[in-house]
Amino acid sequence: MISLAGRDILHSWAKFVFTGVGLGLLIGVTLTMAGVYRGMVDDAKVLLENSGADLWVVQKDTLGPYAEPSSLRDDIYRNLLGLPGVAAAANVTYLTMQVRKGNSDVRAMVVGITPGQPGEPGYLVAGRQLTRGHYEAVADVKTGFALGEVVRIRRHDYTVVGLTRRMVSSGGDPMLFIPLKDAQEAQFLKDNEAIRNDRARTAANPALNRPGVPGLLDAIQASQSSNHNVNTVLVRAAAGYAPETVAQEIRRWKHLQAYTRAQMEEILVAKLIATSARQIAMFLVILAIVSAAIVAFIIYTMTLGKIREIAVLKLIGTRSRTIAGMILQQALGLGLIGFAVGKVAATFWAPAFPKYVLLTPDDALRGFVAVMLICALASTLAIRAALRVDPATAIGG
């Protein structure tokens, strides 16, 4: 038996191809939306992986440092280094800000790190890691900075000495790594007028400027213009120690919150990007419905255009299932063309997105199955219309 659907598609291939391309662009958008979600999850995993840490120690009762603010004194890492199972511990600060790039701004997450310790980028694509204690930076390539370029952060200039990749915040902002002391200063640095104003206020306060206590005012003013806080301490567990065991020790004895990589991944994926994920899921549902409606409309319209042929086919004895099969195959054919176009389109335009879009084979497979199911479902309307065609309409009168 010849394939009626195949012959019809070949006969009006231009209509099918153009319709398939239109549908394909919609499917491409759907696949890209899924890719955006996968990209967010993958960014979170890569962020954790590239930090080189096994534990994230943060302020007690917080989900810091990414999902909630967290503030720790910067000498806590010394206490942690004394605990059994801690191989390395390093302070890290995070601050999202606008960084000057020539005449424009770049939104970046400025990360303060200690060179050679957990928290520095896992690998570089160009240049070197930070080696000096001040005024050097390693930038994610998405910031657009080049090696040797000078970055202005607050009042200081930093020279880009290295470039890394896939180091972005949960919001998708590329990271800029600078020395910890510089980052602490950048977080809390006030302008000169504000410092002068604060000093005058403190000096005018008799409680803080007692004549009989020499050095008190200087000490208070020094503490007001310096910052000894960090957002997290990243810990690398020693060989033979399970990160969870070390985390329990930290929680028990240091009264801090410590998260393992799995827990931090859970926070990032299930909490931080959960709203975005639901947003994307809603888009996916709407796009699926729109795709189904479009396929249903196209197949239905094409079927209505063949009512006379269908009546003749029924009159000359064609089985209903042959006619239904023809329409179903056409819907699936349209879905196949649409999926192929969508997959190619998504692959081509994904790198142009500002945030990482990860198109996985699993999602493609799921998308393919969903497209086929949607097309099959959408064809039922047209099949119903075709099966209701009275063969008598082929006979005049």
Added chain:
Amino acid sequence: MNDDGIRIEGLRKRYGSGDTAVDALKDVNMRVAPGEVVGLVGPSGSGKSTLLKCLGAVIEPSAGRMTLGGETIYDDAWKTRDLRALRRDKIGFVFQAPYLIPFLDVTDNVALLPMLSGRPNAEARRRAVELLEALDVAHRARAQPSQLSGGEQQRVSIARALANQPPVILADEPTAPLDSERALGVMRILNQMASQYRTAIIVVTHDEKIIPTFKRIYHIRDGRTYEEAGEGRAL
């Protein structure tokens, strides 16, 4: 094969019921021998289309008896549940417009019916080519229907009607859109095919050009048929 042509006795068809009932066919009696072509002529609303639909097993008569090719298909009720198979195997249709399937080429338009009956594709296509040769359109075998002239399309539709070697062909105004020469050409082909394949053919027509070609004509008026001898003009 094709032993008994068409026999219709006391066929009735009533639409609706009660006060609104309409008797479209009141008492139809017809006989068409194998190899014979008869005309069915009548004014609009006389019941021609209803009779054709009853004969074509697309609507159910209300009473009577119909025999096609020696097999009683209706005797106050359908004798088979599978009317689709009945239409496919026992009845060929030729329409006013050829209604060829636009996405199949000429050969496959004709071969489709044998394929639907379960014959192998090669055998069905062989049969199609034979018929196309007999109807002098074999040279257009690979053409699409849209590439054919009106006369060629009608010949292909006749080939399609003959593809399953049915005992009966029902032709609904097959010459209406054609000029005299082509209309007579179609009638010549129908007569040839009827003799060659021993097929009983009923031609429903208004066409004054072809009415003189019938040896027998059934007039239908107010749901009743009246037989009349035709001129039987040579084609």
